[in-house]
Amino acid sequence: MLIQLHVKNLALIEEIEMEFGPGLNILTGETGAGKSILLGSMQLILGGKISRDMIRENAPYALVELLFEVKDEKARSILKSLDIELEEDQILLSRKIMDGRSICKINGATSTVGQMKAAASCLLDIHGQHEHQSLLYGDKQLEILDVYGREKIAPVKEKVKKAYEVYRKCRLDLEAFDMNEEQRNREKAFMEFEIREIEKAKLIPGEDEELIRQYKKLANGKKILEALQFVHTSAGYDGEGAGELLGKGLRELGRVMEFDEELSGFYRTLEEIEGLLNDFNRDVSSYLDQMSFDDVSFYEVERRLDIINNLKSKYGQSIQDILAYKESREKKLETINRFDEKFQEAKEKLKKAEKNLDVLSNELSKIRKEYSKDLREKIIKGLKDLNFLDVNFEIHFEEKKNCTENGKDNIEYRISTNPGESLKPLGKIVSGGELSRIMLAIKSILADRDQIETLIFDEIDTGISGRTAQKVSEKMAVIGRHHQVLCITHLPQIAAMADTHFEIEKHVKGTETITEIHPLYGEDSIRELARLLGGAQITAAVAENAREMKELAQVHKNTRLK
Incomplete structure (x- = not known):
């Protein structure tokens, strides 16, 4: 059940909080007061599109x-499948809109629009004018039948x-055989060429990465050599090299250590540094001795990379992709080599x-037809309840020329x-x-099966x-006995049935126009009914009619709906 709605800085709404109750919640107000904005706010939680125009003027966000x-x-099971945990049986869905983007949160944790839409869809259902019109289309009519059954x-x-x-898939596989002998021979020759080209390269997974490493090293061999020679000279034991200077330092410390115990610590540290430098110089010397930057090695690496890159440009972005492509071509080549046999296999599979x-x-169609009879009877009863006194209704089936993923049924709702x-039709x-009344009848039938508690x-x-x-x-009122219902209306007959009644008002505050919403109780609710009945001029007779309408509605709910 929807407990509370909080809207801030959305169009004409500065800030509102509404607390809804069970049963029938009615919202009334003058035309243009902002009822559509309220509905739009709920559509946003259901994943509706956003725009900068939604944000109240001069406000940073909505x-x-x-x-x-x-x-x-x-509903709890669906939310659990979405990894959403309830907090004391409650869930808070929020969407903050800022300059062309939005942030969605579920119980304070950031989520995607899709996840929030999935959560909201099992909690509330909005029934508006667009859905009335969708009832004219066969796909929607079939969807209703499928939901019912x-x-x-x-x-x-x-x-x-x-x-x-x-x-x-079988049909696509068979279509691949749609070629004459000349086309097959041409395709066969081309695939054999591709396979030979890949086989000739004798590719090894991962070798391109090693070749790139070698190429960088060989291409920059002169720079590497010059840099290491400078380092070796600077860190060595010749002339003013670091090794020679460290040695001199150790000898100087050795002569004076006996005069201060603290100097022995300096000596040990310097000794460790000299040891590290010795190891470093040895490694650099070994690297220089093993270096080989000859043109032949560079050419071989470059040529091998050219071969691999050429294959990548044709068959895939990596060696694994190229080898996978080769495997797929080998399978297709086998199919061509065994064309008649494979063609027959494909036909049999299809x-x-x-x-x-x-x-x-056929099984699906049979079940649909069984449920359509029961749905038809319930729709007729629902329509008679809505003042279609001499109505007749049927669900007409036609078989599609070709089956689809939805079966072979085309259906059409027909009415008299x-x-x-x-x-x-x-x-x-x-x-x-x-x-709209036909859709209401259908909604009332589906409501118990949908198990969505809040209907708007x-x-x-x-x-x-x-x-x-x-x-x-x-x-x-009947639907409100089993569901929480939110209804935006301008009819006093519907408003009189309210278990909770809200008024939506638009007024000027300073230089701004704002929309406000507040609950109506007792005489205030009757006064709003009188406005709906008589317009701006509310006479004593209109007020009395409003009071009587409210009392009769209460009697109806207390007697007929018990």
């Missing part, structure tokens, strides 16, 4: 925080997806994969809203208001009034 209490075991449909659907991947896909797709009227018969409805009241509005309000 912040949205949602605090949830999570008791549902399925998830328990049996999902496992078979996953099998179909895997079978389709196998089928697709035939087998196609048959398996067809069997699984008047007696004697033939069933037609949704897009050809329903208005925007009717479409926006523009659910588009194009409705009177008795239909009352029916919608009753349906919202």
Whole structure:
């Protein structure tokens, strides 16, 4: 359940905190007061796109925080799979927006947008105008059916997806045989050339790294020699070399050590330094004796590197890649050499994969059709509850020409809203208001199966009034018995059903326009209902109607919903 929403510096909102309750939470307010901003803030937690324009003018950042209490075991399991630990059964999701970028946090720990979206998606579902329109498309209609029958449909659907991947690979493998004899011979000759070229190089994994090291050494041999000769002279025992000077120092200390015990420590330290210098000079001398910077060695290394780099430019970025490429060409060459046999094998594999896909797709289609009957009956009942009195509805199936990873079903929701009227696709018969009611009926059916506790409805009241509005309000109240519902509305019938009522207001503060939200209780809630009923001029009659509407809504909830 969504416990608290905190928004700061988002568009017209300076800073608000809202504490939501269980059941039906209603938000009302004048047009343009900022209801859409509130909905947008929640969309941000669900991974919505950000822009600099979202940040309140002259503010450094915008912040949205949602605090949830999570008791549902399925949601807890999903969060655990995302490596998210609850703190006292709670989770805090936050997103801070700054000049074209954002920082997401879950319980104070930085996360990705994707991880936060995955967490939020199992906790709340936003149902807005865009989703109404998506109901016109077959893919969405099929998705709804699959969600409704998830328990049996999902496992078979996953099998179909895997079978389709196998089928697709087999089809691509068979397409590779689509060449005539002349093309095969040309391809064969080219592959044999590539294999010979790689084999001739006799590559050894890692040798290019050693060759590069040798090349650097040989290419800079003169510089190395000059530097080491200078070092050897400077550190040696000839003339003014460091070794000679250290020796003199030791002899001088040796003559005076007996006069002060502390000098013996200096002597030992200098002796150790001389020993280290002796070892160093010996190593340098050995390196100089073994040095070989002849042109022949340099040429051989350079030539070998040229061969390897040429192969890299053709076959891969490393020796391992080149050898892997050679292995793949050898396999393909074997296929060409045994063309007829391999071609027959590929055809048999495709035939087998196609048959398996067809069997699984038929199984999936059968299960979908079984669930579609039950879903149809529930949708009809839900629509009648929403004042579609003479409605008829069906889920029409057609078989696709070719199977996909989603099976072979194309479905279409068809509806008739008047007696004697033939069933037609949704897009050809329903208005925007009717479409929103159909989606509400479907949402109420799926709500128990979704197990998402918090549902948010926006523009659910588009194009409705009177008795239909009352029916919608009753349906919202029913959903609110089993879920936490947040609903943005301008209809008094829906607002009257509120378990918790909020008012969104826009007003001028100094030179700025800000949006504020506050809960309404008792008479304040009735006054807002009166405004929704009668507009700016609230008469005594309108106020009395508002009071009666609130009382009747309470009676309905106390009797019909018990």
